[in-house]
């Protein structure tokens with residue numbers, strides 16, 4: 001995301017927070033009468049900003065890669081009917097509601113603005129997209145767990161109804177009513193409003209509680225694994241995209257490239273950040289896929305740009321860092337950790353030979369010849 005995008009995100013989140021705060025305050029009873037006008041003004045302003053945003057996004061929809069090949073009108077229609085388009089439209093809804101009534105406590109529409117606006121947060125939460133993909137990927141496994149959940153639920157409700165109905169006819173009088181107790185117990189919520197009183201009912205209750213823990217653990221495990229796999233896939237694509245900018249990797253075949261891609265991590269740095277510090281132990285080396293760094297040596301500074309690398313000497317010599325390296329502009333680095341470096345050294349000798357050659361040249365330079373600006 002560029003600087004403009006980041007600024008818009010901060011502004012968007014600030015406007016959203018102001019709107020939500022105004023609605024939350026407006027729901028308090030007994031506020032002075034003047035607060036009504038102020039809060040109404042804030043909510044209208046927020047909704048107007050969101051309306052402006054909606055129109056801009058609608059207008060710009062044909063620019064999106066998602067709608068490539070469609071006519072402008074069709075692209076706009078598809079965006080308007082997408083989840084983001086519908087959420088954007090709903091977020092404008094408060095203006096209409098306020099036109100007919102004010103925001104003060106007692107306005108039954110006010111809490112619903114909160115829901116529409118909080119949905120807009122999903123635009124800034126890639127985790128929502130990830131969650132949707134994880135659910136889609138794992139639907140078969142999740143469906144099996146849901147079936148187990150329903151089986152335990154219905155069995156528990158039926159047994160509890162059978163065992164408890166005489167003592168507690170109001171809450172266990174029929175299976176649908178017993179289901180409430182079964183859901184509260186199986187999800188380990190336990191409100192305590194309905195409690196089995198017979199020995200049999202309590203034994204069923206105990207089994208349901210334990211099953212609840214097992215079912216929730218299964219769900220958590222499936223979602224957590226799905227999340228980490230999805231994240232791994234996304235990271236792989238991110239790294240692949242960055243790796244193609246480093247000429248050293250471009251010469252490798254696809255199979256070798258995919259091996260190194262799985263070992264690299266993408267890190268973005270703003271300017272003036274110390275990436276490695278002289279005399280500190282080193283456990284990784286870095287390839288520059290975008291931006292520039294400055295290597296600060298006792299004899300002067302050396303600039304390394306896109307395609308260059310640093311941090312290899314500590315790994316090869318197993319010595320502390322020989323220099324401090326600082327970013328001079330927004331920089332994207334590909335990090336290769338020591339353990340992976342030695343594995344790469346065994347599997348892709350040509351790459352490590354090139355790194356070793358450059359390290360030898362740098363050592364010689366540091367010991368004798370004056371430092372000069374290097375362009376890879």
Ligand code: CMP
Nearest residue numbers: 295302310311312313314321322323362
């Ligand atoms: P390392 O010693 O791990 O950490 C500092 C890094 O600065 C070092 O690895 C090299 O990658 C880099 N470096 C050291 N000397 C030079 C040099 N003369 N020219 C370019 N880079 C250097």
